[in-house]
Amino acid sequence: MNEKIQNLLMELVKECQRGEVALVLATVDPERMEPSSVLLAGSLPEQAIAFNELFEKFKEEALAHDCNCPHCKQIKEALIGAESSSTKQNNEEKLDILLKDFLRGEL
Incomplete structure (x- = not known):
């Protein structure tokens, strides 16, 4: 620079x-x-x-981005993986809350 x-x-x-x-x-x-x-x-x-x-x-x-070269493809896949990983974690947290509510008889 x-x-x-x-x-x-x-x-x-x-x-x-x-x-x-x-x-x-x-x-x-x-x-x-x-x-x-x-x-x-x-x-x-x-x-x-x-x-x-x-x-x-x-x-x-x-x-x-339209490019599908190996570098761009790898970046896109990593971003999609990070997105689905956080979604999975959110779903697991929601499931834990629902199970706790169910076991306490609140559902």
Whole structure:
């Protein structure tokens, strides 16, 4: 990453901190396919909200992406797997609650 971009990113982080704005940002070196920087600003709960929104938007865009190359296909499958895993966990929690209610005679 060139120096101008690095300086602009650091300026953005400082401005977000001054303005009390949460920031979750990562950049990737396209030649090495590695993160070149990860920048955070704001409180942990604010960062969590920003990260969740970023992840949901990424997931939506990735699943709608037309490319079916091996890399894109693997990403889509991982996102679908993560989605079904959380759905499975939610269903198990609901089942536990229903069983407890049933055993207490509340159903």
